[in-house]
Amino acid sequence: WARTPQELCEAVAQLEDEVGEAIAREDRQRLCDLFVRGASALSPPDEPATWLPGCCAASTADVDWKAEQSSLDQLRDAQEHRLRATVIASLSNMDFQYSGVLGRA
Secondary structure, three states, rough: OOOHHHHEEEEHHHHHHHHHHHHHOOHHHHHHHHHHHHHHHHOOOOOOOOOOOOOOOOHHHHHHHHHHHHHHHHHHHHHHHHHHHHHHHHHOOOOOOOOOHHHHO
16 A cells, blocks of 8 residues: 555555545445445554654664664554544445445445
8 A cells, every 4th residue: 555654655645635525515426435445454453553764864883773663654544544534434424225335335
């Protein structure tokens, strides 16, 4: 879904925008599609966040890898929280009488 922290932030923001638009337009099919896409991107609740630090200007001797990994883990957790909230928003606005939703269940 997203390989880097920046890609994850961008992907979650895009999904949030698309879900908001689908809700506003009452586009049931699109909302269902977005729900499936968002739910499939969620990590299992107990899966640890693992991001490898990217290239940096400083030498590896100058970098506190634990602090950087902690920051990346916090970013991942925040994006995961946003993603879960977006999935919940799409689910709570779904019309379960719509055949497209029932067909996917």
